[in-house]
Amino acid sequence: MIRAFALLLLFQLIGEIVARTFVLPIPGPVIGMLLLVGVLLASGGVPDFLQRTAEGLLAHLSLLFVPAGVGVIAHLSTLQGAWLALLITLIGSTLITIVITALVLRLFIGQTPRA
DSSP states (O other): OHHHHHHHHHHHHHHHHHHHHTTOSSOHHHHHHHHHHHHHHHHTSOOHHHHHHHHHHHHTGGGGHHHHHHHHHHTHHHHHTTHHHHHHHHHHHHHHHHHHHHHHHHHHHHHSOOO
């Protein structure tokens, strides 16, 4: 488990270094995650030690929303002033996500061989 966390943190660090070095508008952890996915695809799969740790993290994923919820409550007065912009952003991003998901699903259904 320590090995898996070290690997995850290493890729997060690499992503952070890349993001800050090249002044990218993408967060370092996202770049690190993409690099990790690339390495895993190139190596042919996810090692068992990483799979077990990832499943453990996913099982407790809801705990990771607690800090975000606390942040929303702590800055509620700031958010109240921007409620319309937040509402439009939430609705717009939800619609875009639904459309893109439907297009990807259509693409994959079209590629699936029928039995």
